[in-house]
Amino acid sequence: MKVEISREKVVSKKNKKTSRLIFEIRKNRFAYALVLPAFIAMLIIHFIPMVQGIYMSFLKLNQFTLNQFLKAPFVGLQNYYTVLFDKSSTLRSGFMDALRNTIIYALSVNILVLVIGMISALLVNRKFKFRGLARTLLLTPWVVPSYVVGMLWGFMWQQDTGIINRILVDWLHILPDKPFWLSGPNTLWAIIIPTVWRSTPFIMIMLLAGLQNIPEDYYEAAEIDGASSVQKFRHITLPLLRPIIAVNLLHGMITHIYSFNIVAMMFGHGAGFPGKWGDLLMTNINRNSFGIWQMGTGAAATIVVMIIVLSIVGIWYRVFREDLVVEE
Amino acid sequence: MKNNYMKNLKRKKKIQHIAANILLFIIVIFTIFPIVWMFISSLMTQNNLAAGKITDITHWENYIEMWNNIDFFKYFKNSLIVCSITTIIALIIATFAGYSIARFKFPGSGLFGTAVLSTQMIPGIMFLLPLYMMFIKIQRSLGISIVNTYHGIIITYSAFFIPFSIWILRGFFASIPKELEEAAQIDGCSPFGAFMRIILPLSSTGIIATGIYIFLMAWDELLFAWVLATTPDVATIPVGIRLYVGNYQNRYDLLMAAGVVSTIPILIIFFTLQKKFISGITAGAVKG
Numbered sequence: 001m002k003v004e005i006s007r008e009k010v011v012s013k014k015n016k017k018t019s020r021l022i023f024e025i026r027k028n029r030f031a032y033a034l035v036l037p038a039f040i041a042m043l044i045i046h047f048i049p050m051v052q053g054i055y056m057s058f059l060k061l062n063q064f065t066l067n068q069f070l071k072a073p074f075v076g077l078q079n080y081y082t083v084l085f086d087k088s089s090t091l092r093s094g095f096m097d098a099l100r101n102t103i104i105y106a107l108s109v110n111i112l113v114l115v116i117g118m119i120s121a122l123l124v125n126r127k128f129k130f131r132g133l134a135r136t137l138l139l140t141p142w143v144v145p146s147y148v149v150g151m152l153w154g155f156m157w158q159q160d161t162g163i164i165n166r167i168l169v170d171w172l173h174i175l176p177d178k179p180f181w182l183s184g185p186n187t188l189w190a191i192i193i194p195t196v197w198r199s200t201p202f203i204m205i206m207l208l209a210g211l212q213n214i215p216e217d218y219y220e221a222a223e224i225d226g227a228s229s230v231q232k233f234r235h236i237t238l239p240l241l242r243p244i245i246a247v248n249l250l251h252g253m254i255t256h257i258y259s260f261n262i263v264a265m266m267f268g269h270g271a272g273f274p275g276k277w278g279d280l281l282m283t284n285i286n287r288n289s290f291g292i293w294q295m296g297t298g299a300a301a302t303i304v305v306m307i308i309v310l311s312i313v314g315i316w317y318r319v320f321r322e323d324l325v326v327e328e
Numbered sequence: 329m330k331n332n333y334m335k336n337l338k339r340k341k342k343i344q345h346i347a348a349n350i351l352l353f354i355i356v357i358f359t360i361f362p363i364v365w366m367f368i369s370s371l372m373t374q375n376n377l378a379a380g381k382i383t384d385i386t387h388w389e390n391y392i393e394m395w396n397n398i399d400f401f402k403y404f405k406n407s408l409i410v411c412s413i414t415t416i417i418a419l420i421i422a423t424f425a426g427y428s429i430a431r432f433k434f435p436g437s438g439l440f441g442t443a444v445l446s447t448q449m450i451p452g453i454m455f456l457l458p459l460y461m462m463f464i465k466i467q468r469s470l471g472i473s474i475v476n477t478y479h480g481i482i483i484t485y486s487a488f489f490i491p492f493s494i495w496i497l498r499g500f501f502a503s504i505p506k507e508l509e510e511a512a513q514i515d516g517c518s519p520f521g522a523f524m525r526i527i528l529p530l531s532s533t534g535i536i537a538t539g540i541y542i543f544l545m546a547w548d549e550l551l552f553a554w555v556l557a558t559t560p561d562v563a564t565i566p567v568g569i570r571l572y573v574g575n576y577q578n579r580y581d582l583l584m585a586a587g588v589v590s591t592i593p594i595l596i597i598f599f600t601l602q603k604k605f606i607s608g609i610t611a612g613a614v615k616g
Contacts, residue, residue: 021435024435025434027434030519030520031428031432032428032434034428035424035425035428035437038421038424038425038494039425041490045483046450046455046487046488047443048458049455049456049457050450050458052458052461053457053458069465116355119351119355123348123351123355126345128345128349134352137356138359139598140360140363141359141363142598143594143595144363145548145590145591146548147548147566147590148366148587152365152366152587153362155580155583156365161380163365201359205610208610229344254448254449258452260550260551261548261550261551264550264551264554265550265566265569269569269570270566282453286551290555298457302454302457305451306449313449
C-alpha cells in the first residue's frame, strides 16, 4: 500500500517535471526560434565534423583509403602512437619539431605582445601633442592582413637582398656578416617578430581602454602619499588591469598556438616548407593532411593539440578565477 | 627650499616626459617601417630592389602589371564577394542568437552558451578535415558541388564565424536594460517587434563593430580558403597569390604591390569606422 503510493508520487513528480519542461519550452518558443538558425549552422559546420574528426583519428585514413572516408579500416590508437611515440616515423619527428616551435613561439609572442602593448598603452595614455597621430600610427599593423604580413616579412628577412640585413649589416654594421633568417634556429625569430608586430596593436587598444577606465583620483591619492611611478603602476594600474590581461592572455595563447597564416605565407609565399625551426603545429598538420593525404594521423595530431590547449585553458582558469568573478 | 624642491620635481617630470616621447618615437618607427617599406618597394624596379638602391620610387606601372599579369582583379573581386556575403549572413544569424541567449533563460540556453564558447578553443583544422571529406562525398554521391564554389566557401565561413559573433553580441544585448522591451510590449509590440524596433537601433554600434570584425576575419582567412577555394574562379586573394608565385617567384615588386592593394580595403573600412569599431570592441572586452 505504502509502496504503491510512493511510486505514484514518483510518477506524478516525473510527469510534473516533463510537463513543466514542455511548458518552459512552449513559453520560450520565440527564444528557440531566434537560436535555431545559429544552432543548425553550428551543428553542420562545427559539431558533426567535430565528432567525425574524433572518429577519423582512429582510422587508417591515407591516400589509399581516402575514398572510403568513415569506412576506412579502424586501427584504434595507432595514429596516436605514430604521432607521439613512433621513433621511426617522419610524421612524429615533424610533429615534435612543430610542437617545440609552437610552444616557444606562443609563449614568446604572448609575453612580448603584453609587455610592448602595455608600454605603448602607457605612452599614448599621457597628454602630449600628436597623441591622436601616435595612436593611429601604432594601430596600423593591425590593418595589414596576416597573409600580407607573412609575405612582407618573408621578403624583408631575405639573406642577401632583404632590407633587414641591409640595415643591420650594410648600413649600421651591427653584425659582421649577413645571417640567414629563414633557415636554422634563427627562423624562430623570423616568425616571432612579425607576429608580435601584428598582434601588439590589438592588445594596446584593450589595455588603453582599461587604463582610461581607472579613475584619476586613485593616482592623485597615491601621489599625495608619495608613491613613485613604479609603485603606482604596480599597486594601482596592474591590479586593475588584471582581468583584461587575463582575458587577452587566454585569447592570445589560443590564437598563437593555432597560428597559421603568417608562417604559411612567409616561406615561398605559401608554396615552401618552413623548415625544422619554423614549422608550427597548424602548418605541419595542414601540410601532412592535404599535401600527402595523411588524414588519420592529421586528425590524431589535431586532437593532441586540442587536449594541450584545453589543459592550458584549465590552468588559466585556476590562476585567474578570482579576477573573472570580480569582473562579472 | 620648498621652491627648489618643486623646481627639481618639475625638471624631473620634464625629463621623464622627453624620455617617454623618445621611446614612443622609436616604437612608432618600428611599427610603421615595414608598411612604409612595403609601399616603397612596390614602386621600385626589380633590379634596384636586388641592388639595394632606393632612389627611383616612381614605378607605378608595377601596379598595372600586377593587376594584369597576376589577374589580381579576379581574386580581389572574389574576396570582396565572399567576405561581404559572409559578413551579412553571419551577422544576421548571430544577432538573433546573441539576443536570445542574452535575454531569455530557456532549457538548454546555458548549454548552448557553453557550446558557443567551446568552439573557440577548437582549431579550424579539426573541422576542416572532415568537412572537406564530407563535401567531396556529397559531390560524388549527390552531384552537388561545394568545394571550389562561392556558396561552399560562403556557407562554411558564415557558420564558422557565427559562434564568436554570438559571444560578442551577447555582451552588447545584455547591457541594454530589459525594461525597454517590457515597456514596448505593454504598448502592444510583439516580442519580435520590440526586438526589431527598440533593441536593434540601440545596439547598432555593437552590431556594426561585430560586422567589421567578421569582415576582417574573413578577409584574413587562409586555412579554409587553401582547401575549399583552389580554382582561380573562386580563389580569394591569398590563394591567388599562392597560385601565381611559381611564375613570379622573384618579382617582389609585384608581390608588394599586391600586398598594398590587399591592405587598402581594410585600411578604408578601419579608418572610416575607427571610432565605432574600437569603442565597440573594447566595450565588449572590458565588460568581458
